[in-house]
Amino acid sequence: MDAGTDRGSRAGRLLRQYPLVALTSLMILATVLLPQFGLEEPVRLLASVYAAAVVLVRSVSMIRTLRKGRWGIDLLALMAVASTVAVGEYLAALVVILMLASGEGLEDFAHGRAVRELRSLLDRAPRFAHREMAGPVLDDVPVDAVVPGDVLVVRPSELVPVDGELLSDSASMDESSLTGESLPVERHRGELLLSGSVNGEAAIRMRATATAADSQYSRIIALVEEASASRAPVVRLADRYAVPFTVLALAMAGTAWLLSGDPVRFAQVLVVATPCPLLIAAPVAFLAGTSQAARKGIIIKNTSTLEQLARARTAVFDKTGTLTSGRPVLDRVELASGPGQDNGEGSDAGRLLQLAASAEQFSSHVLASSVIEAAAARNLRLLPVTQATEHATQGVEAVCGGERVVVGKAGLVGATASGFRAAALQSGQLAVYVAVNGTYAGALIMKDPLRADAMDTLATLHRLGIRHTMLLTGDAHATAAHIAREAGIRHVKAECLPADKVSEVAAIAERPVLMVGDGVNDAPVLAAADVGIAMGAKGATAASESADVVVMLDDLSKVALAVAIGKRTLAVALTSIWTGIGASIALMAVAMTGYIPAVTGALLQELVDLATIVNGLRALHGADRLPGMTSSPAGATSREVEYM
Incomplete structure (x- = not known):
């Protein structure tokens, strides 16, 4: 494709995606060039009719918005266009329309940025x-x-x-x-x-x-499609300043007209009051924030979530697979004859683990793979197995290396073996019992360990402004309390069904609330929270679909990073907004004196726009350098657990 064709293709794409931006740009170009050929009057008429048409069309939707009780900053922009057309400043009117349309285009672009960051994956999909x-x-x-x-x-x-x-x-x-x-x-x-x-x-x-359909790549594609279709109703950040800023601008413009007796002065003030920095500042910052998150392996489905992350006051966690690894590991081997210190091949403890792992090859229980992995980690060779029988949810019986082995829960092993006794378990532990040739041989003590990064993540969240943390889990109180105490979480609600979790989150007073989970049973509460964060690398698809944020790396610290990105983005957006407000007020004060013509005022607003865009791009980076992201001394998060 030659350069001319490529430029034509880009122009056509711009016209299709952002027709108001493209048409207004063409009108401005015509307004500047055609008067050189003696066409000033036709251009003036065409530009004025075009600007008036834009005002009329946009006024219809603006009136609908006002009837719903929502007051947008666009009202002031349309009044500026109408007033400049009324006094014959048609070029200034076109510049204001261009800024209004550009701000809306940037909002659309910001919303779809996370999707575009990941779209390239589709082109690389394995075939x-x-x-x-x-x-x-x-x-x-x-x-x-x-x-x-x-x-x-x-x-x-x-x-x-x-x-x-x-x-x-x-x-x-x-x-x-x-x-x-x-x-x-x-x-x-x-x-x-x-x-x-x-x-x-x-x-x-x-x-x-x-x-392929159930693999990680397809799950990412599904998330991309969901992010593309997701359009939560969002009140633009700038709209919150609409009423006071509009009242101030109208008061200053009316005062200028009243004191000077010249209606042009009214238009001059409104042109520099046109809130283009407000319309553009937040979209650019949120665009940059979602881009930064995507590069870090964090999918944020809509830009409003960034503000909720920044303002979050409570963080709620599921236990299994979120705070813990979700895969129980062997803590120790407890022999019937006494403690087993050596789990290697040739030791009594090693032999017990070898027999248990050999039998567990024929079990579908979730603990079976953990037992087999423990044996593999100790280089224990699995024995040939015959006559294997699984007892659903209870355990398995098998002949391993010529010995009859029963592995499973206390009820199964105790009923088939002499000398059985229950193991002494601490909070957070569970036992897999083993009998050999009809005699109780011992127990494998398992635990689901806390993630290595859990304590640092909780400490970082507290430094970032999270005031309350809570553990919601379906596990028993003792197990939940043990994990909460180890992680540094004070509030615990245990033995929860999915509906209980939703009720608990709804009852939290300190909001916004983050909910972090990974399982199918977490999907309802992720949807109910102000911000649902799914650990999507290994978590359930249902959890990822219900969440507002999906962490694609199996790394809990990304939760704190998501909050930091939200804070960084909001801070940058607010800086741009207040810079725009300050610059607009200063320009309005000068325009009241008549020293800023309407076109000059519109061009000055362009300079302010550029400043807000450059500032907004600072949200592309810097979240990991926020003060709260620095590490704290180990153990700083330890606190007393409180049941709820």
Whole structure:
């Protein structure tokens, strides 16, 4: 495509997307150039009719808005256009219309910025996968044909086609397009690979654990589509200053007309009072804020959420998968004969873990994979298994290496083994009991540990202005209190059903309220909170769809970063707004004396516009350098837990 065709294409796209901006720009160009050819009167008539038509059309929607009780800053802009047309200052009227239309265009652009940041992912979506067949043969199949259990090969620099388990010893993955993490991530055998991540320099083997539709890449695409369709009703930040600023501007313009007796003075004051900085300042800042968030792996679905994040006073957390890792790990092995200190192969504790993990291969219980992973971490070889029988929700029986093993809950193991005794558990622990050949052998003590970044995240949120924190969970009181105390959360509500969580959030007085969760049962409360934040990297799709913010990296500290981005964005937007108000008042004061012609006043407003745009772009960066984002001494968040 040549340069001329490309310019024509861009012009056509501008005309389609922002027709008022394009047409007004053409009118201004004609108004400046055509009088040189003796066409001043036709141009004056055309420009005046055009400006009057814009005022009439926009007045219809403005009247509807006023009838609904909403007073927008656009009223003052339309009055400025009408007054300049009335006194013959048609060029000034066109400049004001251009600024009004540009501000609205920037708002639309700001709303869709998060979508555009992620749209490029669609062009890179995996379309084919290399599936292993018999022997060394690879079959290239459409990614939609891959099913869980298929063994795939991913060549160097290729995209991982679906979510799956790494079968090779290790892999270096570029996950930046998914999570915002710029450095390569080392993955090891058995770890999850996310679809859409880029393989490093060596071919790897993996086993698919999800279809393409259920994989991470498709979930991101679904979020992009939702963000594109999401248009929450938002009162523009600048509109909150509409009434006092409009009253002040009209008072100053009326006074100037009254004292001078010249209606042109009224138009001159209103032109410099036209709140173009107010119309443009907030959209530019919010555009920059959503862009910064997207680069950090945080999807913000609409720009109004940034202000809610900035003003948040209460943060509520789910426990499992949010404050904790969501995957129980082995804390210790407790032998029936006494404490087991060595879990390695050859020790009694190691043998017990080896037998339990071998039997758990045939269990679908959520703890089974944790037991198997604990054995693998200790290099314990799984034994051949025969005659395996699973007891739903209770445990599994199997013959492992010639020994009959029963693994599961106390009820199952206690009923089949002699010498059974319940393990002494602390808060936050649970036991997987093991019997061997009809005799109680011991217990595997498991715990769901607090995330490594949970304490720092809570401390950072407090420094950023979050006054109250709460834990809402369906777990027992003892477990919830243990996690809350460890994380530094004071208020706890345990044993909650999803409906209970919604009621608790609705009853919170200190608002706005953030709710952070990741599971399907968190979806209702995420939707009910002022700002729902979903841990979307490993969380449930329903949670991500209900949330206002989705953290694509499995990193709780991103919650604090989202709040910091909101604060940075709001501070920049307010600075621009107050700068615009101050500049407009100063220009109005001068215009009252008659020293600023209408066209000159409109051009001066252009300079103020540029200043607000440049200032608004500061929200593109700097959130991670806010004072509250600095670290605090360990343990600073420790406090007494209070039940609610």
